Amino acid sequence: MTLGDFIEGEEPDYEFVAEAIGERLDRLIAGQVPDLSRTRIQALIKEGRVTVDGAPSKPAYRIEGGERVAIVLPPAVTSDVLPEPIPLDVLYEDADLIAINKPAGMVVHPAHGHESGTLVNAVLYRWPELREVGDEHRAGIVHRLDKDTSGVIVIARTPRAHRALAEQFATRTIEKKYLALVEGLPDSASGRIEAPIGRDPQQRKRMAAVRGGREAVTEFRVLQYYAEHALLEVHIHTGRTHQIRVHLAFIGHPVVGDTVYGYRKQRIKLERHFLHAAEMTVRSPSTGQPLTFHAPLPASLQDILDRLPR
Numbered sequence: 001m002t003l004g005d006f007i008e009g010e011e012p013d014y015e016f017v018a019e020a021i022g023e024r025l026d027r028l029i030a031g032q033v034p035d036l037s038r039t040r041i042q043a044l045i046k047e048g049r050v051t052v053d054g055a056p057s058k059p060a061y062r063i064e065g066g067e068r069v070a071i072v073l074p075p076a077v078t079s080d081v082l083p084e085p086i087p088l089d090v091l092y093e094d095a096d097l098i099a100i101n102k103p104a105g106m107v108v109h110p111a112h113g114h115e116s117g118t119l120v121n122a123v124l125y126r127w128p129e130l131r132e133v134g135d136e137h138r139a140g141i142v143h144r145l146d147k148d149t150s151g152v153i154v155i156a157r158t159p160r161a162h163r164a165l166a167e168q169f170a171t172r173t174i175e176k177k178y179l180a181l182v183e184g185l186p187d188s189a190s191g192r193i194e195a196p197i198g199r200d201p202q203q204r205k206r207m208a209a210v211r212g213g214r215e216a217v218t219e220f221r222v223l224q225y226y227a228e229h230a231l232l233e234v235h236i237h238t239g240r241t242h243q244i245r246v247h248l249a250f251i252g253h254p255v256v257g258d259t260v261y262g263y264r265k266q267r268i269k270l271e272r273h274f275l276h277a278a279e280m281t282v283r284s285p286s287t288g289q290p291l292t293f294h295a296p297l298p299a300s301l302q303d304i305l306d307r308l309p310r
Helices: 025-032 037-044 119-126 128-132 159-170 243-250 299-307
Strands: 012-016 050-052 066-073 090-093 097-102 150-156 175-183 192-195 195-197 208-211 217-225 231-237 277-283 290-294
Touching: 012 025, 025 037, 025 050, 037 050, 066 090, 090 290, 097 119, 097 277, 097 290, 119 128, 150 159, 150 290, 159 277, 175 243, 175 299, 192 243, 195 243, 208 243, 217 243, 231 243
Parallel strands: 150 277
Antiparallel strands: 012 066, 050 066, 090 097, 097 150, 175 231, 175 277, 192 217, 195 208, 217 231, 277 290
16 A cells, blocks of 8 residues: 555655654654644544555554655645635535546646636535535545546545545555557557656656656556557556556557647647546445446547547
8 A cells, every 4th residue: 555545646745764763653753844733743644644665554653763754745725715616517426425527627726826716616615514624624635636637536525534535545445447548559458567656857847657766556458449549448556646647658658638748749639638537436434335436438538539540
């Protein structure tokens, strides 16, 4: 289990090697990161936002010496984030959670340059009580998708549901299926890509498959071959920043429409990349029963498939 399975796509805010042998993990962090209170640290650990050598731990864990501790803080949803009447495609809703079909072009969390029009702005308008769900008023959102990736996002409606879903992400029990149209034809009908991902040493704003990066595992199978493209079903076992896009480009089959990791001059004109989170299965926080959410392929992407020569 790794941090990336819960905090999908987010790099650590703090990372250090523990040397205080016998020290409790929460006390060690309090000494290393004085900006965080002991209570806040314990909450972060319980939510899976603190890892020791890549695995979630417990506040009372005793340091053995030499472990790498990483901490990822959640994006804050402050009172400055305003509710906005943005239409949402709700796939499912009950007392515990909500499943949304996020459109391409929508940023999940407010950030510099994207202070409005985000999924959080839309969620707070429809469910204002979600401002209080999750650490730092995260509006119940437990994971995220890239701006130009469409598909299923799950949102917790209560603190208890938030903790339960966070644990499922941390322990890799969430099942996710993506659809990706790639350039070229893979040599095999299925495959597993194991290549660590980190910052591209040549272009720091990009990610890359690099030695010394963080573990990343992606599996795929070909659903349909076309003349010069292939439609893949993709499953990820870790959640690194841009993982699917980086890994598919790494094996020579970048995602169609991806101008960052793929061809600068695209052969198929798209205003987004052809990557869609088609399905997610979680366990109900109340009953423990599996819940599967399906997000249909957007019409614009289906149109591309319908027009591709075989």
